[in-house]
Amino acid sequence: MTTKSTLTAIGSKPLPDDTHSCWSCGDMRAAHFCASCGKVQPPSPVDYFTFFGMPPKLNLDVAALEKDFYDLSRRLHPDLNARAGSQEQEWSLEQSSLLNDAYRTLRDPIKRTEYLLHLEGVALEEQSKAATERARATGEVKKQIVPPDLLEEVFELNMQLEELRMNKKMGEDDPNLTKEIAGHKIALEAKHDALLQELQTYWTDWDSLIERNHGSKAPAEERAKITAKMVDVLNRRNYIRNLVRDVNAALEE
Amino acid sequence: MSYSDKVIDHYNHPRNVGSMDKSSTDVGTGLVGAPECGDVMKLQIKVNPQTNVIEDAKFKTFGCGSAIASSSLATEWVKGKTVDEALAIKNMDIVKELSLPPVKIHCSVLAEDAIRAAIGDWKKKQETGKPVAAEAK
Incomplete structure (x- = not known):
């Protein structure tokens, strides 16, 4: 029973x-x-x-x-x-x-979260495409999903990584650059951990919403409010995860 | 998944890679990202203030082959167009030209976003410049 x-x-x-x-x-x-x-x-x-x-x-x-x-x-x-x-x-x-x-x-904590978002009907790519179409129709500038300063950081670090790879290819070594990138690596890993912790607070919000509603479906508006926060964290995490991966690869090469 | 010949060509020989002076009033910069895959794309345009024609375009993209090809193609297409003509470029035009598969459509969306963001940045610069110009008259 x-x-x-x-x-x-x-x-x-x-x-x-x-x-x-x-x-x-x-x-x-x-x-x-x-x-x-x-x-x-x-x-x-x-x-x-x-x-x-x-x-x-x-x-x-x-x-x-x-x-x-x-x-x-x-x-x-x-x-x-x-x-x-x-x-x-x-x-x-x-x-x-x-x-x-x-x-x-x-x-897997990330896959679990993404799966819940999938169940909740969150379609990231569709949302992004729709926003582009709105920008096209209205002439307004599309708001980027991740904060501009994060994009800037990602871009700059990628430039440095490219320089490091080029140097290595030419057999040159720039100890200052390597040191700087190694410093970024530590900061990025800390940022990644902080994002996972932030995600966990939204898990807890979600779980208490489920509990409060005793299994019947919580109002769509309340569910969407929490899932939007999870989407936001996952988006930022995607960038950080890629950077950590690329930094490790560039340092090990 | 295999890339189309056009994607491979743009990937191996990207057009207009580079950067321009971000602070110049003639230059518009768009920095956009696709969080689904973590790609980031920077596209810059240099606009002739008399004719509103985009005289030069540069890009730098960190991402997959399709994202690089989409932005490379975007710079080729906007060059020589007026700002308004460039705003008419749709992501599906890029999809068709490069034969992008459905899973890579977001790369073309990113390229369209980059064009719009660069033009938006340029327009903003022209507006902030205007009051000063009006006073000077």
Whole structure:
């Protein structure tokens, strides 16, 4: 019964009621197995949170998720269901693949956040394209998604990295430049950590919104307010992440 | 995914790479970014104040081949056009010219943004310059 309450209480795409019964014994079932007879069930079109029987919250216990993952992957493993009917085997294969995707997405903090944004219908590229089209129609200058000073910083550092690479290619060494870039590296890593911490505060905002609404959907306006903040952090993080990667590559070359 | 011949050509032989004096009143600078991929693109134009024709354009892009090709093409296209003509360039024109696949459309959007941002910066400079010019008359 606990399974049922979680399943109906959460998720943007709850299982339709008529799919809640087991194909074999007719009793109530979980997303993957029948709670009564234990048979593998056909995969349902549920989101990854629902697949793990969790509310769509972002602060999640990764150790518990991992445990559930191993437990489920053992039980869903196609080899273990070799004696089952071919239909059931096929389902266990599909469920296993869904399980792998769900686990890989949810265990990673960034992928988890991006996945939630996807569930919330946030389409970044579409938004950017629409803003360009508005600028074209109105003649107004499009507002850049990331702050101009960050763009400036990214651009300048890229120029320095290019210089460093050129120097190395020519066999020249500019110790001051290398030192300066190494200094940037430390600052960038600190910035990256700070962005992740900022993201976590929005996770907490999101989770308490979910809790306050006890599983029924929170007002779209409130959800959008928090997801917009997450988008903003992720956008800035993309730049910082690339810079950290490029700085490391340039210093190691 | 493979790049089209035109993208490869622009990537290997980018046109108009470089920079101009940002503080010059004739120069407009656009610095834009695509957060989806972390690309950044700088495009500058030099406008003839009498004719409003873009006489020179330079760019510098840090990003993928498609982003570099889109901005390289953008500088080629704006040169010789008036500011208003340059504002008529649409990202889909770039997509067609370079045969960009759907996943790279945002690169063309970035190039259009860069043109608009550079022109916007130039226009702003002309407006702030105007009152002084009016007083001088």
